[in-house]
Amino acid sequence: MPSPSTPLPPHLVYRDHQLVMEDVALASLARAHGTPLFAYSKAAILDALAAYQRGLAGRPHLICYAMKANSSLAILQVLVRAGCGLDIVSGGELERALAVGCDPERIIFSGVGKTRSEMRHALQVGIGCFNVESEAELEVLDEVACDMGLRAPVSIRVNPNVDAKTHPYISTGLKGNKFGIAHERVVQTYLRAAACKGLRVAGIDCHIGSQITETGPYLDAMDRVLELVDAIEAAGVPLEHIDFGGGLGIDYAGDTPPSADALWRQLLERIDARGHGHRKICIEPGRSLVGNAGVCLTEVLYLKPGDQKNFLIVDAAMNDLPRPAMYEAYHRIVPVQPRDEPGLVWDVVGPVCESGDWLGRDRKLAVKPGDLLAVLSAGAYCMSMASNYNTRGRAMEVLVDGDQALVIRQRESAQDQFRMEQLLP
Numbered sequence: 383m384p385s386p387s388t389p390l391p392p393h394l395v396y397r398d399h400q401l402v403m404e405d406v407a408l409a410s411l412a413r414a415h416g417t418p419l420f421a422y423s424k425a426a427i428l429d430a431l432a433a434y435q436r437g438l439a440g441r442p443h444l445i446c447y448a449m450k451a452n453s454s455l456a457i458l459q460v461l462v463r464a465g466c467g468l469d470i471v472s473g474g475e476l477e478r479a480l481a482v483g484c485d486p487e488r489i490i491f492s493g494v495g496k497t498r499s500e501m502r503h504a505l506q507v508g509i510g511c512f513n514v515e516s517e518a519e520l521e522v523l524d525e526v527a528c529d530m531g532l533r534a535p536v537s538i539r540v541n542p543n544v545d546a547k548t549h550p551y552i553s554t555g556l557k558g559n560k561f562g563i564a565h566e567r568v569v570q571t572y573l574r575a576a577a578c579k580g581l582r583v584a585g586i587d588c589h590i591g592s593q594i595t596e597t598g599p600y601l602d603a604m605d606r607v608l609e610l611v612d613a614i615e616a617a618g619v620p621l622e623h624i625d626f627g628g629g630l631g632i633d634y635a636g637d638t639p640p641s642a643d644a645l646w647r648q649l650l651e652r653i654d655a656r657g658h659g660h661r662k663i664c665i666e667p668g669r670s671l672v673g674n675a676g677v678c679l680t681e682v683l684y685l686k687p688g689d690q691k692n693f694l695i696v697d698a699a700m701n702d703l704p705r706p707a708m709y710e711a712y713h714r715i716v717p718v719q720p721r722d723e724p725g726l727v728w729d730v731v732g733p734v735c736e737s738g739d740w741l742g743r744d745r746k747l748a749v750k751p752g753d754l755l756a757v758l759s760a761g762a763y764c765m766s767m768a769s770n771y772n773t774r775g776r777a778m779e780v781l782v783d784g785d786q787a788l789v790i791r792q793r794e795s796a797q798d799q800f801r802m803e804q805l806l807p
């Protein structure tokens with residue numbers, strides 16, 4: 383676990399006893415807008431993207447940001463303007479991609495449960511590729527495309543059966559997962575796809591999991607995918623691109639994932655050594671582009687010391703930051719204006735009526751009611767997973783750019799929440 387002296391994520395520093403993101407004091411954001419509040423560093427997002435761009439420089443490639451990590455429109459704009467395409471998993475995410483002006487050719491549609499109407503819309507606008515996850519889906523997509531007189535570009539998501547060594551809920555490349563098509567059925571599935579009038583085979587796809595912090599599983603998966611590429615082409619079905627998914631981890635608790643450029647240097651060596659150096663590479667990173675760029679600011683409401691546990695009750699909760707409750711995930715929690723006192727060990731918990739509503743356990747903090755805390759590494763899978771449980775409005779979001787702070791999402795009111803509901807007559 384990180385100690386107080388562990389370096390902070392990029393573009394966060396303490397300056398004059400104040401936590402500062404780029405050149406904005408986070409306490410001033412909380413004063414101006416209230417809490418809970420998510421703040422994101424634009425420079426941190428662009429730096430994370432630049433590492434991938436360096437790693438893939440000089441190769442035909444497409445980086446499609448997996449927007450489920452954080453699908454706020456302004457965040458998408460930052461990445462699309464910097465050259466990203468988008469990886470989507472629903473019709474709603476397609477609408478977001480179009481709303482920010484993403485070139486449809488640079489949209490990849492992933493996910494195990496695409497509906498006919500989602501397929502129709504994606505075909506209408508002309509997306510770049512459907513990543514197909516089952517033979518049944520392949521059949522339906524063929525039917526929908528034939529009906530429209532179109533050919534759907536497809537990749538088949540293969541399940542390479544490698545252990546990504548991550549949390550079981552975010553591991554997706556093992557045989558027991560719902561994702562992808564089993565290794566041994568891949569070639570026959572490609573032959574079938576190639577024979578469909580409504581389909582055009584474009585590539586091959588795999589995504590083995592999330593928060594992967596070792597290089598080994600990626601290298602193993604690449605070997606298996608390249609074996610399949612050889613087998614598929616030997617069977618007479620040419621492939622244009624290899625989509626290697628996302629999944630690279632970030633530092634939450636002293637994790638040491640490889641950097642994106644170092645990882646890709648190694649993967650490209652593999653690709654070159656096996657004679658596939660000419661191929662277009664697509665990737666779908668999510669967490670590693672935005673995760674460490676965000677913090678969630680929260681105010682300490684009450685101190686509740688006890689015999690067995692000391693509880694520190696804050697105004698952010700599991701509806702804002704679901705990862706601890708969902709995966710027992712660890713987020714660092716640091717004071718925004720640290721006190722020069724020793725502090726006590728606390729469980730940091732939210733106001734929601736569930737024992738699972740905790741943000742951090744056994745954290746040494748010196749705080750008083752009214753103090754501000756920053757939950758770190760909150761840029762990915764936080765706001766995009768936020769809910770209205772307990773009729774709590776979703777938090778405000780701010781994008782920090784140098785000394786500027788732009789509100790990119792207003793705080794959600796109770797009226798916003800029940801706007802779609804109907805009182806009885």
Ligand SMILES: *Cc1c(COP(=O)(O)O)cnc(C)c1O
Pocket residue numbers: 448450451469492493589591592593627628629630666667668669670
């Ligand atoms: C979630 C997801 C990603 C992104 O994963 P990260 O771990 O956030 O990089 C990429 N591709 C697919 C198919 C996904 O489901």
